[in-house]
Amino acid sequence: MLPGEREVGGLRCADALALLSEWVDGELGEGQLALLRAHVGGCEVCASFGAQFSAAVTSLRARGATGPPADVSDRLRARLAAESG
Amino acid sequence: MSSGRPAVPRTVARWAWGAGVAVGFGATHVVARSDGRGACTEAGAGGVRVVDEGSLLIRVGGGDRGAMAELVDRVQGPLWRVCLAWAGDDGAAEDALQETFIAILRHARSFHGTSARAWMFQIARNAARRRHRRRAGEPARFEGEEALALRAGWGADPFELAAAGESERVAARALAALDDDDRAVLTLRDIEGLPGPEVAAALAIPLAVMKSRLHRARLRWMAAARAEVGDVAG
Numbered sequence: 001m002l003p004g005e006r007e008v009g010g011l012r013c014a015d016a017l018a019l020l021s022e023w024v025d026g027e028l029g030e031g032q033l034a035l036l037r038a039h040v041g042g043c044e045v046c047a048s049f050g051a052q053f054s055a056a057v058t059s060l061r062a063r064g065a066t067g068p069p070a071d072v073s074d075r076l077r078a079r080l081a082a083e084s085g
Numbered sequence: 086m087s088s089g090r091p092a093v094p095r096t097v098a099r100w101a102w103g104a105g106v107a108v109g110f111g112a113t114h115v116v117a118r119s120d121g122r123g124a125c126t127e128a129g130a131g132g133v134r135v136v137d138e139g140s141l142l143i144r145v146g147g148g149d150r151g152a153m154a155e156l157v158d159r160v161q162g163p164l165w166r167v168c169l170a171w172a173g174d175d176g177a178a179e180d181a182l183q184e185t186f187i188a189i190l191r192h193a194r195s196f197h198g199t200s201a202r203a204w205m206f207q208i209a210r211n212a213a214r215r216r217h218r219r220r221a222g223e224p225a226r227f228e229g230e231e232a233l234a235l236r237a238g239w240g241a242d243p244f245e246l247a248a249a250g251e252s253e254r255v256a257a258r259a260l261a262a263l264d265d266d267d268r269a270v271l272t273l274r275d276i277e278g279l280p281g282p283e284v285a286a287a288l289a290i291p292l293a294v295m296k297s298r299l300h301r302a303r304l305r306w307m308a309a310a311r312a313e314v315g316d317v318a319g
Contacts, residue, residue: 002231017234021300049239056307059256060275067162072179079183
């Protein structure tokens with residue numbers, strides 16, 4: 001079964017998939033959001049994948065909190081101290 | 086930000102375009118801004134502080150070592166992530182990071198744009214791309230949407246990234262496995278949290294193109310992470 005072959009709630013899975021990025025970014029209009037919810041409410045495959053997609057983007061966003069390792073940072077400061085020495 | 090967006094850690098610095106703000110910053114600085122451009126905001130327990138990186142650069146250009154130390158504290162994280170994204174491995178990223186800060190030190194005096202952060206990102210990106218070590222492997226090829234969705238796990242059993250230590254490595258390797266365009270858009274939009282229009286401007290592409298690239302890049306990252314987990318599981 002391919003995403004283009006299946007339709008639930010007036011939307012093909014492929015179309016629901018195409019909305020996922022705007023959904024996680026909070027950019028869907030009300031109409032599209034309603035359509036997506038109707039689809040996901042009746043389609044286990046897209047409900048599961050939607051959750052995975054959301055988790056993946058959350059994972060990527062969490063990487064924005066990681067800085068350089070301590071030794072990298074130490075060597076950077078040492079190098080800068082030498083440069084401005 | 087809109088509702089429906091997955092939660093992000095409060096300590097993540099967010100790049101924000103805002104109206105003019107005057108704030109007290111610690112006990113030693115008062116930063117008065119006539120516009121909000123070029124500022125990095127951090128949401129913390131005490132509310133929002135605005136740090137003017139453009140002002141820091143001016144002071145760095147004037148030889149102020151304290152300003153340079155403060156700048157390193159402020160931006161080594163984001164610049165490290167940019168270097169890692171474009172250089173592809175830790176060693177090359179570290180070299181690029183050092184080169185980036187040295188270039189900032191040397192050229193701060195000539196910064197005159199509106200966005201200090203974008204200027205520094207550009208230096209970092211150029212330094213990292215110069216040091217990118219080509220990996221043997223399949224070149225990125227066009228892939229139909231359905232094929233990509235299947236590779237990303239649509240229709241398959243959900244998979245869990247392994248315990249914390251492994252998941253960080255899987256995530257990093259999946260990112261490193263992407264082609265430059267995919268890695269660029271994910272780094273700027275998702276990892277660094279730049280708003281969509283800024284990412285589009287940084288990549289010199291229309292917003293609609295950025296959005297469709299972002300979507301495909303997210304799916305490709307999921308596919309790469311699944312492949313990594315598959316490899317780990319043997």
